Amino acid sequence: MSRPEVPPLPLNIPGLRLMGQVLLLLVALFATQAQALPVYARQTGQNCLACHAGGQFPELTPYGRMFKMTGYTIGTRTEVPLSVMGVATDAFVANTNQGSVALANTDKNAQPVFAAGSVFLAGKISDNTGGFAQATYNNYDSQDPNGNSHGYLRSDNMDFRYADHLIDQERDLIYGVSLNNHPSVTDPWNTAAAWMQYVPAASTAAYQFADATTPFPQTAAPANTAGLTTYLFWNRHLYAEAGTYRTANGLLSLLSFNNTDAQTPHLAGGWNPYWRLAWSQEWGAHNLMVGASGMVAHLYDGNDTTSAANLGTARTSGLDMQYQYLLDPHTVTAQLVYNHQETQYSPATFAASPAAALTGVPAMDSTNLIRAKLSYVYEAKYGGSLAFFSSHGSANVQGLPDTKGYTWEAFFMPVQYVRVGLQFTGYQTYAGATTNYDGLGRSAGDNNTLMLYVWGAY
Amino acid sequence: MKKPLFLSALGLSLLAAGCANLQHSRNVADPAVPAKVLAEQVCSTCHGLDGNPVSPAFPRLAAQTPAYLTSQLNNFRGHGRSDPAGSEYMWGLSSHLTDEQIAGFAAYYAAQEAHRDPGAGKDAALLARGKDVFEKGVPEQNVMACATCHGPKAAGNDVFPRLAYQHADYIVKQLSVFQNTHGGRPGTPMAAIVFPLPEDAKEAVAAYLEAMPD
Incomplete structure (x- = not known):
């Protein structure tokens, strides 16, 4: 296998000036409102780094995990339980040509854009209830037939909980129930499928090769579904969670907010089970989690739930591990995930694929993914990370999923609600090949992407 | 469909908001919650149930003198103590505590037995x-x-x-x-x-x- 070519670093970055101005504006805004914290910080009165390791979102500290597991109820109810965040990005794909024409979805390449913003309704409701509800405005959500992008505000992660904590000299047990819209969004560790992604992520189609679109762990059912899970955390060691998911429609349509019926994933019935087990150990400034999780989901191809020909089944299982060292001024995190997915295609999907004409090809595919990440933050201000991903699988119906590469990132947080970062994703293999993966001469290294971002929250 | 959904969510929220659970409360702004309950439900998360924390990022409070504990909580509450670790973690949590709750914390931790870190004193x-x-x-x-x-x-x-x-x-x-x-x-x-x-x-x-x- 040949090494991918590393693209030249752009010396004259056109978006730098704009992004610098955005950064200065954000710093000025937040510097004058030092007491105005995002909603959980307002609720507890604490600094972000109490809950987020080294201030890097969304990774949680042991205290942050306890805050989440006890239903977001530590502190006092805020009068305005709202927060907002926004991210501006500029990205550079190594080669935007495909054969003799421009590669699709690269019209925003090397242009600074306001990528996305979120609004959060979150916090303590009562002594036992609290929540986290995020809706995200994606400025490049979709394109019309003329190729113009349109932005939409849609549901993002949601998690509403009831929790209690039984603690005395004899026992320490947290238990709770969550109504949520994304399998594993309830998980306290950031190796869970819903949380391992680099944040902030690029959102535009032009940035299709940035880290956010590299292989990440999956659960059998996607986001914007409706789940009811119950969990416990015993003696700060054993975490167990189980629940089931269904379509987020009818009274549960809030969990798929502003998605049309066609955009909302349709699950068969109410039994699409999700489970999770983890063991956590803390010693000194170190903590370690080793866990496993899995899910089975029966998913329709579209929103026609009347025909069994549209119904397929996905199964996921995985092992994950996270280590943290947290002692000012150092924050170290190591994450390792193995994720296995089996997809049994619906009869309709299989019949429409070229595989149907072949003999002995099963109507299913499997994919294995290994993903690892090591990060370090100094003084909750200066940070960096290095991640590795490798997916490998069968190609009976899906295209070859084999994609392998790495991402590194360096970031700076001038104040706790602002982060500016530089992220690079390099590919060694893409869609099963190192060179000419598309038949038009593109090599995996052509997808290497450098991304600059400015992120802020309030 | 949207209106009943919103109304039922609002109704549930108001219902839940009215439910106080003083013996398991994590509300640091409710003077009715006893200090012992907050020590168990909130402080224990970092300082340990008995004031012997696992992580060295958080000070050991077990067997601490009541006068010192009282003075420090007063300093956090009044923002007099402004070292980074203290202000980042403790200002907010202490800002609504009553004198009675502070006295309760002092008594609670003073009564605990301090433990020596097993790894201490190797050099x-x-x-x-x-x-x-x-x-x-x-x-x-x-x-x-x-x-x-x-x-x-x-x-x-x-x-x-x-x-x-x-x-x-x-x-x-x-x-x-x-x-x-x-x-x-x-x-x-x-x-x-x-x-x-x-x-x-x-x-x-x-x-x-x-x-x-x-």
Whole structure:
């Protein structure tokens, strides 16, 4: 296998000036409102780094995990339980040509854009209830037939909980129930499928090769579904969670907010089970989690739930591990995930694929993914990370999923609600090949992407 | 469909909001919640149920003197103590505490038994140097002996805090706070006392205090 070519670093970055101005504006805004914290910080009165390791979102500290597991109820109810965040990005794909024409979805390449913003309704409701509800405005959500992008505000992660904590000299047990819209969004560790992604992520189609679109762990059912899970955390060691998911429609349509019926994933019935087990150990400034999780989901191809020909089944299982060292001024995190997915295609999907004409090809595919990440933050201000991903699988119906590469990132947080970062994703293999993966001469290294971002929250 | 959904969510929220659970509450702004409940439900998350935290990022509170605990919680509540770790974690949590709750915390932690970190005191040479600093001070730098105020076994005395078994990392950092900030920790003569204390002496005395032989 040949090494991918590393693209030249752009010396004259056109978006730098704009992004610098955005950064200065954000710093000025937040510097004058030092007491105005995002909603959980307002609720507890604490600094972000109490809950987020080294201030890097969304990774949680042991205290942050306890805050989440006890239903977001530590502190006092805020009068305005709202927060907002926004991210501006500029990205550079190594080669935007495909054969003799421009590669699709690269019209925003090397242009600074306001990528996305979120609004959060979150916090303590009562002594036992609290929540986290995020809706995200994606400025490049979709394109019309003329190729113009349109932005939409849609549901993002949601998690509403009831929790209690039984603690005395004899026992320490947290238990709770969550109504949520994304399998594993309830998980306290950031190796869970819903949380391992680099944040902030690029959102535009032009940035299709940035880290956010590299292989990440999956659960059998996607986001914007409706789940009811119950969990416990015993003696700060054993975490167990189980629940089931269904379509987020009818009274549960809030969990798929502003998605049309066609955009909302349709699950068969109410039994699409999700489970999770983890063991956590803390010693000194170190903590370690080793866990496993899995899910089975029966998913329709579209929103026609009347025909069994549209119904397929996905199964996921995985092992994950996270280590943290947290002692000012150092924050170290190591994450390792193995994720296995089996997809049994619906009869309709299989019949429409070229595989149907072949003999002995099963109507299913499997994919294995290994993903690892090591990060370090100094003084909750200066940070960096290095991640590795490798997916490998069968190609009976899906295209070859084999994609392998790495991402590194360096970031700076001038104040706790602002982060500016530089992220690079390099590919060694893409869609099963190192060179000419598309038949038009593109090599995996052509997808290497450098991304600059400015992120802020309030 | 949307309106009934919104109304039912609102109704559930209001219903839930009206439910108080004083014996398991994590509401640090409710004067009706006893200090013991908050110690169990909130403080234990970092400081441990009995004031013996696992992580050295958080100070050991077990067996601490009630007068010192009261003074520090008052300082956090009034924003008088402004060292970074203290303000980042403690200002918000303490801002609505009542005097009665603060007295309750002081009594709760003072009554707990302090535990020595099993990994403490491995470096004999460092301990010997630390013992020397603790018991005799650093005469050439005009630093007085710690034992003078904190007691021969660092068990504390009224407003002079207990230091025995305290995490060495916490002690080193607080000594640096005394040395490097003006008014970061009010109501203590420590800034003047430890200002000339050399770096190696700080680490040695912190290691000795963390191990504090019987």
